[in-house]
Structure formats: C-alpha cells, structure tokens
Amino acid sequence: MIVAEPKPLDAIRQMIAPYSKVLIVGCGTCVTVCGAGGEREVSFLHDKLRLAQAKNPDSIHNYFEYTVKRQCDPEFIDLLDAKTEGVDAIISLACGIGVQAIAEHFPDIPVLPGVNTTFNGMASEYGVWDERCATCGDCCLDETGGICPITRCTKGILNGPCAGPKNGKCEVSKDMDCAWMLIYQRLERLGQMDKMRRYYPARNYQAVPRPRRIVVKSNVAAGEENA
Amino acid sequence: MHTTRIETKHYPKESKLTDHSLMPPCQAACPLHMDIREYVDLVAQGKIMEALQVIRSTNPFPSICAYVCTHACEDACRRCQVDSAVSIKAIKRFALEFGGDRMIQAEAKTTHAEKVAIVGSGPAGLACAYYLRNMGYEVTVFEAHSEIGGMLRVGIPQYRLPREVLDIEEQRLIQMGVEIRTNTRVVSLDLLFEMGYKAVFITIGAHQSLRMGIEGEESAGVIDGATFLREVNLGLKPSLGNKVAVVGGGNVAIDAARTALRLGSSDVTILYRRTRTEMPAAETEISQALEEDIRIEFLSAPVKVQRESNQLKVTCIKMELGESDEKGRRRPVPIEGSEYYATFDSVITAIGQTPQNAAEFGVRTGRGSTIQVDPQTLITNKVGVFAGGDAVTGPATVVEALAAGKRAAKRIDDYAQHRYPLDKDGVAAMDGELSSHTVEKIRKIERLEPPVTSSKKRAKDFKPVEQVYNWQSATNEARRCLRCGMGAEILFQDKCASCLTCLRVCPYDVPYVDESGTIHIPSEQCQACGICIAECPAKAIVMRKPSSYLHINDELEHAIRSFSKSEFKPSIIGFCCQYGLFGTGTLANLWRGAKAGIWIVPVLCVAKIEPGHILRAFELGAEGVFIAGCGEQCARENTNMWIGQRSAKVRKALDEIGLEQERLTIFNTGEQNGELTNKLDEFTETISRLFLASVLMQEVKR
Numbered sequence: 001m002i003v004a005e006p007k008p009l010d011a012i013r014q015m016i017a018p019y020s021k022v023l024i025v026g027c028g029t030c031v032t033v034c035g036a037g038g039e040r041e042v043s044f045l046h047d048k049l050r051l052a053q054a055k056n057p058d059s060i061h062n063y064f065e066y067t068v069k070r071q072c073d074p075e076f077i078d079l080l081d082a083k084t085e086g087v088d089a090i091i092s093l094a095c096g097i098g099v100q101a102i103a104e105h106f107p108d109i110p111v112l113p114g115v116n117t118t119f120n121g122m123a124s125e126y127g128v129w130d131e132r133c134a135t136c137g138d139c140c141l142d143e144t145g146g147i148c149p150i151t152r153c154t155k156g157i158l159n160g161p162c163a164g165p166k167n168g169k170c171e172v173s174k175d176m177d178c179a180w181m182l183i184y185q186r187l188e189r190l191g192q193m194d195k196m197r198r199y200y201p202a203r204n205y206q207a208v209p210r211p212r213r214i215v216v217k218s219n220v221a222a223g224e225e226n227a
Numbered sequence: 228m229h230t231t232r233i234e235t236k237h238y239p240k241e242s243k244l245t246d247h248s249l250m251p252p253c254q255a256a257c258p259l260h261m262d263i264r265e266y267v268d269l270v271a272q273g274k275i276m277e278a279l280q281v282i283r284s285t286n287p288f289p290s291i292c293a294y295v296c297t298h299a300c301e302d303a304c305r306r307c308q309v310d311s312a313v314s315i316k317a318i319k320r321f322a323l324e325f326g327g328d329r330m331i332q333a334e335a336k337t338t339h340a341e342k343v344a345i346v347g348s349g350p351a352g353l354a355c356a357y358y359l360r361n362m363g364y365e366v367t368v369f370e371a372h373s374e375i376g377g378m379l380r381v382g383i384p385q386y387r388l389p390r391e392v393l394d395i396e397e398q399r400l401i402q403m404g405v406e407i408r409t410n411t412r413v414v415s416l417d418l419l420f421e422m423g424y425k426a427v428f429i430t431i432g433a434h435q436s437l438r439m440g441i442e443g444e445e446s447a448g449v450i451d452g453a454t455f456l457r458e459v460n461l462g463l464k465p466s467l468g469n470k471v472a473v474v475g476g477g478n479v480a481i482d483a484a485r486t487a488l489r490l491g492s493s494d495v496t497i498l499y500r501r502t503r504t505e506m507p508a509a510e511t512e513i514s515q516a517l518e519e520d521i522r523i524e525f526l527s528a529p530v531k532v533q534r535e536s537n538q539l540k541v542t543c544i545k546m547e548l549g550e551s552d553e554k555g556r557r558r559p560v561p562i563e564g565s566e567y568y569a570t571f572d573s574v575i576t577a578i579g580q581t582p583q584n585a586a587e588f589g590v591r592t593g594r595g596s597t598i599q600v601d602p603q604t605l606i607t608n609k610v611g612v613f614a615g616g617d618a619v620t621g622p623a624t625v626v627e628a629l630a631a632g633k634r635a636a637k638r639i640d641d642y643a644q645h646r647y648p649l650d651k652d653g654v655a656a657m658d659g660e661l662s663s664h665t666v667e668k669i670r671k672i673e674r675l676e677p678p679v680t681s682s683k684k685r686a687k688d689f690k691p692v693e694q695v696y697n698w699q700s701a702t703n704e705a706r707r708c709l710r711c712g713m714g715a716e717i718l719f720q721d722k723c724a725s726c727l728t729c730l731r732v733c734p735y736d737v738p739y740v741d742e743s744g745t746i747h748i749p750s751e752q753c754q755a756c757g758i759c760i761a762e763c764p765a766k767a768i769v770m771r772k773p774s775s776y777l778h779i780n781d782e783l784e785h786a787i788r789s790f791s792k793s794e795f796k797p798s799i800i801g802f803c804c805q806y807g808l809f810g811t812g813t814l815a816n817l818w819r820g821a822k823a824g825i826w827i828v829p830v831l832c833v834a835k836i837e838p839g840h841i842l843r844a845f846e847l848g849a850e851g852v853f854i855a856g857c858g859e860q861c862a863r864e865n866t867n868m869w870i871g872q873r874s875a876k877v878r879k880a881l882d883e884i885g886l887e888q889e890r891l892t893i894f895n896t897g898e899q900n901g902e903l904t905n906k907l908d909e910f911t912e913t914i915s916r917l918f919l920a921s922v923l924m925q926e927v928k929r
C-alpha cells in the first residue's frame with residue numbers, strides 16, 4: 001500500500017496563498033488506511049486552516065471538503081464535477097497519483113499536493129508503517145528469502161552484507177535491522193544457503209524508460225489487445 | 228476516455244444520523260419497559276430533573292416502584308457478568324427524591340364522552356385510571372377498603388413503603404380528576420353499566436389466602452398472612468404473643484415475620500419447606516430479616532396444629548429435596564419418621580393467595596380462581612369487561628400490575644373508540660452475553676448499596692429501612708452502567724477502508740474482521756467508549772445514539788456564544804467529563820463564576836473529544852483550552868492515553884499555526900481538590916500572560 005505523510009501546514013498555506021476558494025479532497029483508499037489523507041485528516045486540515053486564518057486574518061480563504069473513494073480512478077473523480085464550481089484551487093490529500101489524476105480531470109484548476117507520498121509499505125503494528133517495496137520492476141525476492149535488499153538495505157546492495165553490520169544492526173543506524181543479516185538468517189532457516197553464496201551481477205541501473213504502462217485486458221477481451 | 232458513470236442520486240453519504248440504539252436487557256426485562264439506560268446515564272451526569280422526566284414518561288407511579296419494585300432489570304443487568312448489577316432501583320429512588328418528584332403537579336382534561344369504572348385500587352387499577360384520565364376519559368375507581376392502594380396499602384408493611392408516598396399519588400390522581408370511591412365494594416357489574424359506564428376494568432387482586440390443609444388449621448391463634456398484614460396496616464394491633472411461627476417462603480412470609488417482630492414478638496421463626504436457594508422472597512428481604520434475628524427453619528413444614536393450654540403445639544416434619552417440578556424448582560419430600568414439635572403463641576400462614584370471589588362478577592375464571600382474559604384485548608368473556616393485575620396472573624408484582632393497568636388503558640381506549648387493538652412495534656432489543664475476553668477488560672467497580680438503618684434500631688418501629696443515596700454515591704453508582712446497545716456502529720460501510728484501526732484501538736477487543744475483510748462491531752459487546760469513532764480515519768463509525776457524541780458541538784457553540792457576550796478576557800474553554808461533574812464537587816473547583824472567563828463544555832467522557840473540537844474552540848476565540856477527565860476514576864479504560872495522544876496532535880498543529888503549545892492542557896478531576904484549583908489558577912495565569920503578550924504584539928504591529 002502507498003504510504004504518505006501530511007505536508008507541513010506552512011507549506012500548504014504558501015501553496016494556497018493566491019487562491020481564495022479552496023477544495024480539500026481526500027482519498028478513501030491507501031491514505032485513509034495510513035492515516036494521512038482520509039476523511040478524518042481532510043477535516044483536521046480544514047480545521048487547522050480555518051484556525052490559522054482566524055489567528056492571521058491577512059489572507060482570506062473559503063474552504064470546502066470532500067472525500068472520494070479512490071482518486072486514482074477517473075470515474076470517482078467525476079463526482080468532483082459538482083463540487084468544483086468557482087473553486088480556485090484543489091488540495092489533494094491523496095498520493096501523487098491522485099493529485100495528477102485530478103489535475104488531468106480539471107485542466108483549468110490548479111491541483112496542489114497536501115501530503116508527501118513517501119513509500120510503499122505495510123503496517124507492522126498500530127500506527128507504524130515500514131517501507132517494503134521500491135517498485136523497481138525487477139523482483140528478486142525469490143533469491144533473497146522474501147526480504148527486499150533494494151528497499152531494506154540502506155545501500156541497496158545485491159551482494160550483502162557489507163562490512164558494516166554490528167549485532168545484526170545496520171551501520172547507518174543501530175535502530176535498523178541489517179537487511180542482509182535478515183536475509184542470511186532466513187535463507188539458513190529455509191535451507192537455501194546456496195543462494196547466499198551465489199554472486200549477483202550488477203542490476204541494470206540505466207534509467208528505466210518512464211512513464212511505464214501496463215495493459216491488461218485479457219479478462220475483458222480475448223488476447224489480441226493484450227499487447 | 229471512460230464512459231462508466233457513477234450514480235450519485237442514491238448515495239446516502241450525507242444521510243442524517245439517527246438513533247440506532249438497541250433496547251438494553253434491563254429495559255427489555257422491565258414490564259413497563261422503562262428507559263433505564265437513559266435515566267441512569269442522566270443521573271451519572273448529574274442531570275437529575277431530566278432523569279426524573281425520563282422515569283415519569285413510562286411509569287405512572289415511580290415513587291412506589293422506587294421502594295418496592297422487585298427490579299427484574301437488575302437481574303437482567305449485564306454488569307452481573309463483570310461484578311454485580313447496577314443498583315437501578317436505588318438510583319431511581321435518588322432521582323425521585325432529589326429531582327423533586329413530590330412537587331410535580333398533574334392535570335388532565337376530559338375529551339371523551341365515555342366513562343370507565345375501575346374495580347379495585349391496587350397498582351393495576353390506579354395505573355389504568357392514570358392513563359385513561361390522561362387520554363381524556365372520566366374515570367371512577369371503586370375500592371372496598373377505606374383507603375386506596377390495594378396490597379400497597381394493606382399488604383406491604385410501612386417500613387418498606389411509607390404511606391405518604393401513596394397519599395401523594397392519591398392526591399395527584401384526584402388533582403387529575405379521577406373520582407375515587409372508597410368503602411365501596413362492587414357486587415354487580417350490571418349496576419355499573421346501568422350507571423352509564425362504557426367499560427369496566429376488574430383489578431381485585433388476590434387477597435384470599437390459601438389454606439395449608441392440615442389438621443387444626445382453624446384453631447384460635449392461627450391467622451393467615453394477608454389478613455394479618457391487612458389488620459396491621461389498617462391500624463389494628465393483633466396480639467400475637469411472644470413466640471410466633473410464620474409458614475411460607477415468599478415475600479408475604481418475610482413481611483409478616485418482620486411485622487410481627489415490630490409489633491413486639493421477640494421470637495419469630497419462619498418455617499420453609501425448601502432451602503434458601505429456592506426461597507421466592509427477594510434476597511435482600513431474606514438477609515434483612517436474618518439481620519433482625521428472625522430465624523428461618525429450612526426444609527421443615529407443619530403437619531398438625533393443636534391448641535394446648537393457651538399455646539399452639541405445632542407438629543412439623545423434615546423435608547428433603549426431590550425431583551424438579553415443571554418450573555424447575557426441586558420438590559420437597561417429607562422424610563418419614565422425622566416429625567418433631569414446637570410450641571408457639573401464634574402461627575401465621577403465608578403460602579399464597581388467590582383472587583377473592585372473582586366468579587361473582589360472572590366472568591370466566593381458570594386455575595387458582597384467576598380471571599381469564601384474551602391476551603391481546605385483555606377483555607373477559609363479558610362485553611366491555613376487562614381485567615388485569617393479580618386477579619388475572621395470581622400473586623405477582625407491583626410493576627407487573629402497573630404494566631397490566633397501562634396496557635388495559637390502551638385496550639379500553641381502543642374498545643371505546645372502536646379500534647382494532649394493536650401493540651406498536653417497540654425498539655429492537657439487544658441480546659447476547661458479553662464475551663469472556665471483553666468481560667476481562669472491563670474495569671471492575673464494586674456495587675454501592677444504599678444505606679440502611681441498623682438492624683437493632685429498625686426492628687423496633689415501622690420507619691423506612693432503606694435510605695436514599697447521597698449525590699456522590701448515586702452518580703458513582705450510575706457510572707457503572709455499561710450502556711448496552713448504544714455503542715459504536717459502522718454506519719458507512721462504503722467508507723470503511725478495512726484499515727483495522729478500530730480493531731487495534733478498541734480497549735475491549737470488540738470489533739472483528741471477517742474473511743471478506745468486512746469489519747463488524749458487535750452491538751452486544753461494545754462498551755460505547757467512543758474511542759474508535761474519534762480514531763477512525765474514514766469517519767465511518769458513529770455512535771448508535773448520536774446525541775451522546777454530537778452534543779459536544781452544540782455545547783461548544785453555546786459556550787462560545789456566552790463568552791462572546793462577556794467582557795472578561797481571556798476566555799478559556801474547558802472540556803470536562805460530565806460524568807460526576809455535578810455530584811463530585813469537580814464543578815465547584817472549575818467554575819469561577821461568569822467573570823472568570825472559564826466556560827465549561829460538558830462531554831460524556833473525554834475520550835469522545837476529537838482534535839477538531841479543540842481546534843474549533845481556539846478558532847472561535849478561546850485563548851486557552853483545558854480538558855478535565857476523570858483520570859484513574861474513569862469507568863472506562865485507557866481514556867487518559869487517548870486524550871494525551873490527541874492533545875499532542877493538537878499541540879503540534881498549534882505550533883504550526885504560531886500559537887503557544889501551553890494554551891492546551893489536561894487536568895485530572897480525580898486529583899485532590901486543592902491541587903486541581905491550584906493547577907487551574909496556574910493555567911489561567913499562563914493564558915492571561917500569553918493573551919496580554921499577543922495584544923501587545925498586535926499594538927506594536929499597528
């Protein structure tokens with residue numbers, strides 16, 4: 001799941017400075033789950049902005065809020081049509097995808113990001129989110145015992161560990177597990193130590209041709225469109 | 228370009244929040260279906276007058292129930308699973324006494340031409356009279372005795388129900404315009420119809436004592452319990468002698484024994500043929516009798532009475548418990564050869580009663596001479612003749628009689644207005660037990676019994692035994708209520724992202740997720756703490772009873788309106804837990820009069836305060852905000868931790884906005900009184916200083 005965190009209030013206030021009628025749009029999927037951009041946070045941001053305005057009446061804005069199910073599907077964004085009349089700017093509390101999807105839908109309205117999209121991760125316990133996947137497009141988790149060295153090793157090396165780990169912790173921070181120590185222990189447990197001994201050639205670090213696109217329509221129309 | 232369009236027409240996103248609360252077990256168990264949860268909650272909040280209103284809305288004579296009700300509600304209370312039931316009856320008594328029930332005036336107007344006659348002035352008859360009169364009928368109550376009240380007057384002893392309570396209710400009925408004819412035994416129903424009554428309600432009770440059917444029962448010195456109590460209650464003083472035996476194990480037996488004691492018999496023994504577990508009398512009655520040194524001989528029954536030289540020689544036989552009867556009570560079986568005898572000055576028999584001469588009215592009677600009625604219409608086999616109370620059920624309880632009278636009033640109204648009698652569908656009842664792991668997590672708080680007069684003192688007279696709670700005990704006891712059936716509900720399943728937050732934050736492990744990923748909050752487990760509601764990132768959860776949550780905004784607006792009119796600056800808003808606020812002296816410590824600039828927003832537990840509420844207080848002009856929760860005295864778990872976290876979030880926001888973090892603070896109302904006062908003074912000083920500084924800054928800017 002995509003994990004994001006709220007932008008500092010100052011940054012948001014600077015972004016909206018030129019606009020008077022501002023719509024805050026939440027997203028009911030990933031950012032709701034990670035607590036950065038669901039309806040609760042939309043309303044909290046709304047409250048903060050109003051309070052800031054009350055204490056500093058120099059700039060006057062009108063705020064509105066609305067949360068859609070998912071900002072990365074245009075069908076849901078249609079629902080905003082009725083809400084955007086006279087709106088000068090939209091703050092989206094979704095990930096960068098949502099921000100862009102809304103921008104694409106409303107070519108004449110500036111769309112501003114209210115959160116920083118941070119990583120792809122999981123909840124390890126209530127309120128704690130950990131990065132797990134770098135979306136590199138070249139998954140090697142079968143070789144590394146289900147632990148991703150690209151994301152979880154600070155250096156992202158493929159033939160770890162480096163000479164740094166101490167007591168299983170990374171040399172960069174003693175609060176962080178060394179990913180390669182974890183991989184080692186896991187492979188040992190699985191009886192796959194041979195994978196540890198193998199040498200992995202350097203990955204292709206040439207820039208990935210972006211943007212990437214995947215077309216999957218096989219479940220809709222047989223084969224031929226699946227190009 | 229996509230072509231699919233989402234229908235917006237039927238999307239109920241802004242649907243109004245309505246009361247989805249379920250009927251709690253206490254209310255379901257009460258024959259009158261009193262809104263117990265509501266009035267207990269109001270007492271916990273110190274809103275005694277409102278509690279009284281709720282009580283009076285479903286019970287015509289709550290003052291009577293407050294003394295003698297058998298409280299089926301307490302038996303059904305699910306707090307029993309945690310520690311012991313909430314002391315509902317005593318809380319009701321407190322609300323009545325402190326809410327000024329005796330001052331309440333009643334009035335009614337005649338709007339119907341039809342007149343109704345009620346035969347018998349017990350609770351069933353009086354309740355029926357009360358409701359019919361309220362509906363606008365002219366009502367006459369006929370009572371054979373010189374005073375009204377039925378068993379309330381001639382059965383239940385005064386030390387359990389002071390007679391002034393009855394007198395006040397009688398006065399109110401007269402005020403409403405109910406005609407009361409005492410010393411008037413009705414012998415013919417035809418005569419009543421001739422007198423122009425459209426309908427008759429027979430509530431003659433069950434006053435005929437059952438006979439033991441043993442040799443010597445007629446002997447002088449043997450008296451039946453109902454007659455004995457009636458004589459005492461009507462002012463006679465039967466002489467019993469010193470040594471008295473009472474036969475039976477019900478409330479009448481206990482009442483007779485305790486009355487005999489109060490009349491001066493110092494040696495009173497109850498003979499009961501089963502054991503204490505089977506005894507139908509109320510547990511508190513039994514223990515109070517034992518405290519008064521009344522002896523109970525279990526597994527013993529008289530078989531013969533002989534009068535010998537001014538005394539009664541009673542032959543008894545020992546019993547043992549055999550198989551269970553159809554009601555599940557084990558049958559007593561005599562042990563052969565175990566006869567023994569004892570001598571007494573008097574014997575009082577109290578083994579049950581049946582209605583007296585019901586057949587005289589020409590109505591069909593059934594088992595135990597009880598009157599038979601149609602269960603839906605409450606009508607007898609005679610046109611226009613209805614019946615209810617003990618006369619129909621056999622000896623039962625006051626509250627059942629009241630409920631019967633209330634229902635009969637509706638049915639008689641239907642009959643008079645030619646309507647088909649229908650009971651309106653009530654609220655859905657909540658059922659199910661608390662799961663053991665939820666029980667474990669609920670904070671244990673021992674039940675507080677109301678004070679009673681010491682057994683030495685009380686055994687000498689007929690003054691009330693049970694006393695009323697003081698304010699603090701009542702609110703504390705009321706706070707033990709688990710508020711069954713009004714907890715959290717996922718109202719907007721479509722908004723729910725299955726984020727699992729509610730599962731992770733619930734202090735009672737209530738929500739669960741099924742295989743499909745749908746979250747459920749089982750209504751019978753939820754403790755209505757409200758934590759998940761404030762934490763839900765999708766705002767998908769609401770309280771089944773939204774008023775307990777939404778009112779924070781109303782109260783806040785109210786406080787703001789008051790302070791915007793006030794000259795005094797700076798203004799401080801205090802979100803204070805309303806539970807115990809008024810009773811426990813907390814308010815006195817927080818309230819400094821209108822001039823102090825402190826405005827209280829009462830909340831139903833600080834766990835329900837959201838960061839947005841606090842920001843809003845600042846936005847609307849508060850210079851400082853404090854939250855006063857009950858700390859360790861909170862009836863719920865973890866409240867402090869949550870309010871601490873939310874405050875931290877707000878402080879960060881204040882900082883971002885350029886407001887000092889000290890403007891928000893948390894107090895604990897459970898703290899020593901002086902300490903709380905000091906802390907509040909310190910806080911007020913801080914806010915005054917910050918306020919002054921900000922005013923100066925503005926001047927400088929100008």
Ligand SMILES: Cc1cc2nc3c(=O)[nH]c(=O)nc-3n(C[C@H](O)[C@H](O)[C@H](O)COP(=O)(O)OP(=O)(O)OC[C@H]3O[C@@H](n4cnc5c(N)ncnc54)[C@H](O)[C@@H]3O)c2cc1C
Binds near residue numbers: 348
């Ligand atoms: C000693 C005792 C203690 C009790 N304690 C409790 C208790 O603690 N809690 C509880 O809930 N219940 C208690 N009960 C039971 C409760 O009092 C009765 O269930 C209740 O009073 C029944 O009400 P009712 O209106 O049906 O009849 P009753 O209260 O019996 O009233 C019937 C009335 O009809 C009158 N009457 C009869 N025939 C005629 C006629 N022909 N014409 C005119 N009037 C007539 C009678 O004089 C009487 O006043 C107790 C009962 C007794 C006897």
Ligand code: SF4
Binds near residue numbers: 729733735748755760
């Ligand atoms: S209201 Fe409280 S008890 Fe009920 S489900 Fe939510 S967190 Fe649990």
